[in-house]
Amino acid sequence: MFNKIKKRDGREVPFDETKITEAIFKAAKAVGGVDKQLAMELTIEVLRYLKQRYNGSIFGVEDVQDAVEKVLIEKGHAKTAKAYILYRDKRTRMREAKSELMDAVAEILVETSRENANVSNSPSAKMLQIASAASKAYYLNRLIPEHLAQAHIRGDYHIHDLDFYGKTLTCIQIPLGRLLANGFNNGHGYIRPPKRPSSATALAAIILQSSQNDMHGGQSFAFFDRDMAPFMANSSEDEVYQAMEALIYNLNSMHSRAGAQVPFSSINIGTDTTPAGRMVIKNLLLAYEKGLGRGENPIFPNIIFRVKEGVNLNPGDPNYDLFRLAIRVAAQRLNPTFSFMDSSFNKPYGDQVGYMGCRTRVMANRRGPEVTEGRGNLSFTTINLPRLAIKAERNLMKFYQNLSEMLDLACEQLYHRYQVQAKLKVKDMPFLMGQGLYLDSDKLSPGDTIEEAIKHGTLSVGFIGLAETLVALTGYHHGQSEEAQALGEEIVAFMRNKVDKAAERYNLNYTLLATPAEGLSGRFIKMDRREYGLIPGVTDKEYYTNSFHIPVNFSISAYDKIRLEGVYHKYTNAGHISYVEFSAPPVNNLSAVEDIIRFMRECDFGYAGINFPVDFCDGCGYLGVINTDECPFCGTSAIRRVRRITGYLSTVDRFNDAKLSELSQRVAHSR
Numbered sequence: 297m298f299n300k301i302k303k304r305d306g307r308e309v310p311f312d313e314t315k316i317t318e319a320i321f322k323a324a325k326a327v328g329g330v331d332k333q334l335a336m337e338l339t340i341e342v343l344r345y346l347k348q349r350y351n352g353s354i355f356g357v358e359d360v361q362d363a364v365e366k367v368l369i370e371k372g373h374a375k376t377a378k379a380y381i382l383y384r385d386k387r388t389r390m391r392e393a394k395s396e397l398m399d400a401v402a403e404i405l406v407e408t409s410r411e412n413a414n415v416s417n418s419p420s421a422k423m424l425q426i427a428s429a430a431s432k433a434y435y436l437n438r439l440i441p442e443h444l445a446q447a448h449i450r451g452d453y454h455i456h457d458l459d460f461y462g463k464t465l466t467c468i469q470i471p472l473g474r475l476l477a478n479g480f481n482n483g484h485g486y487i488r489p490p491k492r493p494s495s496a497t498a499l500a501a502i503i504l505q506s507s508q509n510d511m512h513g514g515q516s517f518a519f520f521d522r523d524m525a526p527f528m529a530n531s532s533e534d535e536v537y538q539a540m541e542a543l544i545y546n547l548n549s550m551h552s553r554a555g556a557q558v559p560f561s562s563i564n565i566g567t568d569t570t571p572a573g574r575m576v577i578k579n580l581l582l583a584y585e586k587g588l589g590r591g592e593n594p595i596f597p598n599i600i601f602r603v604k605e606g607v608n609l610n611p612g613d614p615n616y617d618l619f620r621l622a623i624r625v626a627a628q629r630l631n632p633t634f635s636f637m638d639s640s641f642n643k644p645y646g647d648q649v650g651y652m653g654c655r656t657r658v659m660a661n662r663r664g665p666e667v668t669e670g671r672g673n674l675s676f677t678t679i680n681l682p683r684l685a686i687k688a689e690r691n692l693m694k695f696y697q698n699l700s701e702m703l704d705l706a707c708e709q710l711y712h713r714y715q716v717q718a719k720l721k722v723k724d725m726p727f728l729m730g731q732g733l734y735l736d737s738d739k740l741s742p743g744d745t746i747e748e749a750i751k752h753g754t755l756s757v758g759f760i761g762l763a764e765t766l767v768a769l770t771g772y773h774h775g776q777s778e779e780a781q782a783l784g785e786e787i788v789a790f791m792r793n794k795v796d797k798a799a800e801r802y803n804l805n806y807t808l809l810a811t812p813a814e815g816l817s818g819r820f821i822k823m824d825r826r827e828y829g830l831i832p833g834v835t836d837k838e839y840y841t842n843s844f845h846i847p848v849n850f851s852i853s854a855y856d857k858i859r860l861e862g863v864y865h866k867y868t869n870a871g872h873i874s875y876v877e878f879s880a881p882p883v884n885n886l887s888a889v890e891d892i893i894r895f896m897r898e899c900d901f902g903y904a905g906i907n908f909p910v911d912f913c914d915g916c917g918y919l920g921v922i923n924t925d926e927c928p929f930c931g932t933s934a935i936r937r938v939r940r941i942t943g944y945l946s947t948v949d950r951f952n953d954a955k956l957s958e959l960s961q962r963v964a965h966s967r
């Protein structure tokens with residue numbers, strides 16, 4: 297009857313009526329039908345309609361599908377028609393995903409995505425991100441249940457590191473001491489325990505790199521000073537310094553992920569009071585203070601100094617001099633950041649709590665020992681808090697109802713991902729699991745699944761844009777109104793309560809995260825502005841404010857900011873961080889920095905840092921604040937600008953548009 301049909305791409309191909317029959321029969325079987333003859337009869341009806349409708353003219357694939365739907369409905373096969381429509385819709389979305397994938401590949405081939413500021417623009421990075429784009433399309437269209445995938449696509453929540461959904465885990469606090477004491481194998485033979493400081497730090501860098509290749513998130517040493525101390529015995533200060541300098545050089549140049557980036561490394565120090573431990577802390581800080589070869593600011597590692605009363609907080613404490621040194625280095629180099637072991641939620645664990653630069657915190661464990669080492673976050677998903685507030689139209693009951701439902705949905709999605717991850721095998725992560733880095737993975741064989749290890753990890757629900765949420769609900773954010781602040785605490789407490797109940801329901805370590813939003817801050821607001829228009833104080837900029845932070849463009853004193861943000865740390869047990877912004881490095885006012893850090897501790901902070909511009913001229917080596925496009929001393933425009941983004945440091949040229957906009961609006965906080 298027909299010879300040709302036009303494909304969606306414009307090509308004309310031979311017409312095959314059996315494809316219509318197969319499509320109808322497939323839809324019928326989906327709702328319990330078994331009559332192939334009926335499918336053939338319905339096909340004849342479709343062909344009659346096409347002949348009448350197009351009268352010999354060529355038609356397209358979509359025209360045939362419209363005809364099938366029409367005939368099924370008119371002939372009384374509503375259930376089959378519905379199944380056919382759903383199948384057609386799914387195929388359409390799969391085609392669109394393929395088209396979007398090709399568009400994404402084309403963009404990546406010009407320049408890598410700036411979703412992650414520490415991924416380079418190298419050929420390897422481009423290949424990594426092409427694979428990433430393909431993986432995301434596969435998981436959303438083939439693996440993740442449709443209602444969970446659609447919530448991500450719509451922007452109701454955001455599945456972080458979606459490209460690694462079914463392949464690996466997020467991050468880990470590596471048991472460095474055990475690996476150095478026993479040796480390890482990273483795939484090319486056994487590496488024996490080190491004997492000298494330089495060997496110990498070289499192996500530490502290799503361990504970070506090897507673990508990073510098995511994971512998509514951060515790598516951290518929870519007790520670097522303690523774990524390194526045995527290898528410093530009988531060594532000179534100079535030898536230890538050289539070893540720490542080499543470590544910093546390695547961590548800024550030793551690439552992982554097929555050459556796409558250096559490991560996201562964090563190092564916790566500060567509480568080892570032994571002579572060898574103190575030597576580690578001191579010389580790591582001094583090497584970081586000196587910078588790289590020409591004085592450039594190191595990007596990695598993110599050094600985290602543990603602050604604890606009786607250990608380093610006050611004059612007379614054995615490591616108080618090292619606390620002062622940490623302040624001096626932070627005032628020049630942005631690192632170290634500071635974690636507080638005496639906060640209400642960290643104190644029960646002594647000095648055992650470790651953080652990561654991305655703000656991740658892993659401690660309590662309903663499935664095993666409450667330790668930091670050998671554990672990490674498995675995955676996290678962030679809810680679009682401002683959207684829920686916009687949709688509520690200042691009706692708090694409606695807001696909380698929608699928030700409750702969205703939290704349940706996010707927890708369901710995290711559980712689905714956990715089930716996928718749990719089926720992975722030890723051999724899929726040969727270093728992370730095969731060398732026993734993850735808690736209890738040393739009890740498993742290469743062919744075993746990893747659930748007995750990852751049950752110790754955390755599943756985190758995150759949130760973004762509390763400030764914009766409060767504006768949408770009350771007209772003010774928490775920096776402007778004490779009533780808004782009270783509501784903000786109530787909202788975050790509500791989320792924590794829901795997440796705790798999820799932990800009981802699933803018997804897994806669900807936790808609440810103050811999300812380190814990078815690419816996400818722009819993605820959510822762009823989608824919401826398109827859907828709901830320009831709302832003053834909510835969607836009228838290029839980014840949503842990070843987690844519970846006061847908006848970066850709001851003029852407020854450092855102490856007021858600390859007081860307001862401090863109340864949220866105790867609820868966000870998966871991780872948190874707060875900052876104070878300076879207009880320039882506070883190298884000449886270290887007492888002010890110490891006062892601020894002490895006030896952070898008093899306000900029940902868990903983790904914090906200080907921010908300021910750090911600029912370096914590649915032409916003449918000038919280090920300072922350069923407010924123009926050219927160096928004031930040599931005139932070159934080759935200026936390396938380092939800023940903090942989502943906890944880690946990065947150069948500004950790798951910031952995405954949303955974060956560049958946020959950076960331009962940051963205001964310094966007065967005392």
